[in-house]
Amino acid sequence: MKIPIDKPILVTSALPYVNGECHIGHLRTYVPADIYVRMLRKMGYDAIFISGSDTHGTPIVLSAEAQGITPEEVVEKYHEHFKRIFKDLNVDFDYYGQTDSESNHRRTEEIVKELIENGYVYKKGTKQAFCNTCGRFLPDRYVEGECPHCGAMARGDECDQGCGKHLEPGEIIEPRCKICGSEADFKEQEQFFFKLSSFADFLITYLDKLGGTRNAKNYAKEWVRKELMDWCITRNLEWGVKFPGRDDLVVYVWVDAPIGYISFTEELIEKEEEWRKYWTEDKATIVHFIGTDIIYHHCIFWPAMLKGAGYSLPDAVVASGMVKIDGKTFSKSRGDVVWAAEFLERFHPDTLRYYLVAQSSHTKELDFSWDSFSTRMNNELVAILGNLVHRVVSFAYKNFGVVPEGDIEDEVLGKIEEIREEVVKAVEEYEFKKLVDSAMGLADFGNGFFQREEPWHLIKKGEKERERCGEIVKNVLQIIKAVCVLLEPVMPSKMAEVWQQLGMESDVHSAKLDEITVPIASGQALKKPKKLFERVEV
RNA sequence: GCCGGGGUGGCCUAGUUGGUUAGGGCGCCAGACUCAUAAUCUGGAGGUCGCGGGUCCGAACCCCGCCCCCGGCACCA
Numbered sequence: 103m104k105i106p107i108d109k110p111i112l113v114t115s116a117l118p119y120v121n122g123e124c125h126i127g128h129l130r131t132y133v134p135a136d137i138y139v140r141m142l143r144k145m146g147y148d149a150i151f152i153s154g155s156d157t158h159g160t161p162i163v164l165s166a167e168a169q170g171i172t173p174e175e176v177v178e179k180y181h182e183h184f185k186r187i188f189k190d191l192n193v194d195f196d197y198y199g200q201t202d203s204e205s206n207h208r209r210t211e212e213i214v215k216e217l218i219e220n221g222y223v224y225k226k227g228t229k230q231a232f233c234n235t236c237g238r239f240l241p242d243r244y245v246e247g248e249c250p251h252c253g254a255m256a257r258g259d260e261c262d263q264g265c266g267k268h269l270e271p272g273e274i275i276e277p278r279c280k281i282c283g284s285e286a287d288f289k290e291q292e293q294f295f296f297k298l299s300s301f302a303d304f305l306i307t308y309l310d311k312l313g314g315t316r317n318a319k320n321y322a323k324e325w326v327r328k329e330l331m332d333w334c335i336t337r338n339l340e341w342g343v344k345f346p347g348r349d350d351l352v353v354y355v356w357v358d359a360p361i362g363y364i365s366f367t368e369e370l371i372e373k374e375e376e377w378r379k380y381w382t383e384d385k386a387t388i389v390h391f392i393g394t395d396i397i398y399h400h401c402i403f404w405p406a407m408l409k410g411a412g413y414s415l416p417d418a419v420v421a422s423g424m425v426k427i428d429g430k431t432f433s434k435s436r437g438d439v440v441w442a443a444e445f446l447e448r449f450h451p452d453t454l455r456y457y458l459v460a461q462s463s464h465t466k467e468l469d470f471s472w473d474s475f476s477t478r479m480n481n482e483l484v485a486i487l488g489n490l491v492h493r494v495v496s497f498a499y500k501n502f503g504v505v506p507e508g509d510i511e512d513e514v515l516g517k518i519e520e521i522r523e524e525v526v527k528a529v530e531e532y533e534f535k536k537l538v539d540s541a542m543g544l545a546d547f548g549n550g551f552f553q554r555e556e557p558w559h560l561i562k563k564g565e566k567e568r569e570r571c572g573e574i575v576k577n578v579l580q581i582i583k584a585v586c587v588l589l590e591p592v593m594p595s596k597m598a599e600v601w602q603q604l605g606m607e608s609d610v611h612s613a614k615l616d617e618i619t620v621p622i623a624s625g626q627a628l629k630k631p632k633k634l635f636e637r638v639e640v
Numbered sequence: 641g642c643c644g645g646g647g648u649g650g651c652c653u654a655g656u657u658g659g660u661u662a663g664g665g666c667g668c669c670a671g672a673c674u675c676a677u678a679a680u681c682u683g684g685a686g687g688u689c690g691c692g693g694g695u696c697c698g699a700a701c702c703c704c705g706c707c708c709c710c711g712g713c714a715c716c717a
Binding site: 119121156159160161162241242243244257259260271316317320321324325327328330331333334335337354355356359394395396397398399402423424461462463465466467469474477478480481482484485486488489490491492493494495496497498500501536539543549550552553554556557558561631633634635636637 | 642643644645646652653654664665666667672673674675676677679680681682710711712713714715716717
């Protein structure tokens with residue numbers, strides 16, 4: 103999507119549900135979002151980057167009970183954990199909040215009231231499973247019993263082990279509480295519903311012009327085609343945002359979670375007239391980065407809610423594919439999981455950032471394996487990029503000490519320009535693999551150029567050859583400078599190291615894309631080079 | 641069953657309006673170079689583009705039929 107340059111951009115990254123630790127599946131969304139924002143800034147856009155922890159819902163309540171602590175304590179623990187991981191990984195949010203904040207409570211209540219006032223919410227009696235032993239209502243996922251269709255063991259909402267049919271509340275035979283195992287029964291309960299069905303026409307036109315990745319659009323359109331059902335937006339829980347006027351009900355977590363995008367913007371910007379530009383006045387471009395598992399909520403439910411309450415709508419939804427481990431679906435019990443913290447104990451964060459985008463195109467499934475990780479590290483980061491920097495800076499440092507004199511050749515400038523265009527196109531298409539592949543292609547070109555010109559021969563000859571040698575070195579340093587700016591969004595701290603080796607005084611993080619064709623200054627002192635990446639054996 | 645995404649040399653993969661000998665990477669083989677982390681560079685072998693029909697001067701790309709893999713199918717977060 104071509105993004106209008108004259109408006110600010112708000113980029114959000116899906117809110118992690120904080121009842122467990124961060125694994126690389128999460129990172130597949132946050133890292134590309136961070137890369138996207140960094141690249142937008144290099145391209146001259148005014149971007150803000152927001153996310154936060156999703157804190158409500160039944161699983162956190164249960165998790166707290168299991169650990170003998172309060173939901174607040176569970177949230178606090180993992181909220182800090184995620185913040186720490188993001189910091190370590192250089193995922194640099196302008197604001198990272200959490201949905202139990204006062205402002206999110208307030209904003210959620212306000213939006214729900216708007217929806218009520220606008221006639222999009224109604225009351226309806228439903229059958230709700232209740233466990234007498236636990237003394238609470240149970241979401242259908244936490245009920246088990248016998249499937250009325252095939253007799254197999256089933257969950258309250260779906261016959262997950264038998265015929266696979268969807269079950270309506272109360273349909274299941276001999277319901278039991280999955281938490282304590284005792285008998286559960288269904289009680290008539292009054293809940294509130296959101297008239298999602300009345301947004302079908304709106305959504306059809308909205309989805310047509312929604313930007314982002316095709317997987318998100320297609321998936322959402324299919325739902326609308328199938329006919330939308332109204333959404334039950336309340337739950338019998340203590341933990342959460344109270345439904346206006348009802349002390350016994352909280353809103354469903356998928357109501358207050360995305361509203362976090364708005365309240366975090368408020369918390370960041372503070373001034374009402376400023377944040378409203380983003381969320382009620384259509385004066386900004388809103389881009390959501392999510393995983394394919396929550397397309398429904400972001401492309402159907404969320405825009406309908408915003409529309410119903412009179413807020414601005416997202417302009418693009420970018421959905422990343424799921425992550426597998428050695429071809430298998432994530433599973434904590436089977437050990438098919440790679441924890442972010444464990445990974446970071448062993449390897450530099452930039453290597454993970456690189457791998458996550460280089461391994462597979464954004465919307466496709468990413469199959470993680472230690473084998474493919476080490477292959478990429480050794481063949482790409484060490485052999486192509488690390489080696490280019492090391493061989494050239496070493497050679498230049500030893501023989502010149504500074505950036506030598508000389509002109510940048512047309513061939514080199516042309517190549518840099520060509521790669522820059524590829525990178526910009528990749529960003530607009532959310533193709534982060536293409537972005538790194540293109541930038542690495544420039545490093546490749548640098549190696550070829552250096553090899554072809556054989557400056558190590560020239561340096562041993564006369565003064566004239568030494569001049570030519572300097573010119574070649576300067577050209578390759580220029581290539582490295584360009585690679586550095588182009589890859590800073592992917593590997594911010596490693597590229598800062600390279601930037602320093604080149605003797606640049608400015609900050610590579612704020613360097614703009616335009617700078618890549620600006621000749622590197624002759625005479626600027628080079629630093630003694632250090633290896634960028636170490637080979638990995640796993 | 642319905643929908644979406646795929647099926648391209650040993651492995652991964654590009655190829656969104658059909659057009660010269662189907663690109664790239666890994667791996668493999670041969671050579672070059674020695675500035676560099678045995679890194680780099682050059683060249684090479686290897687493909688019925690899932691199967692069968694069709695349209696066309698021409699199809700991996702369009703149409704029809706079929707097979708296989710993955711994911712989704714709602715109140716779970």
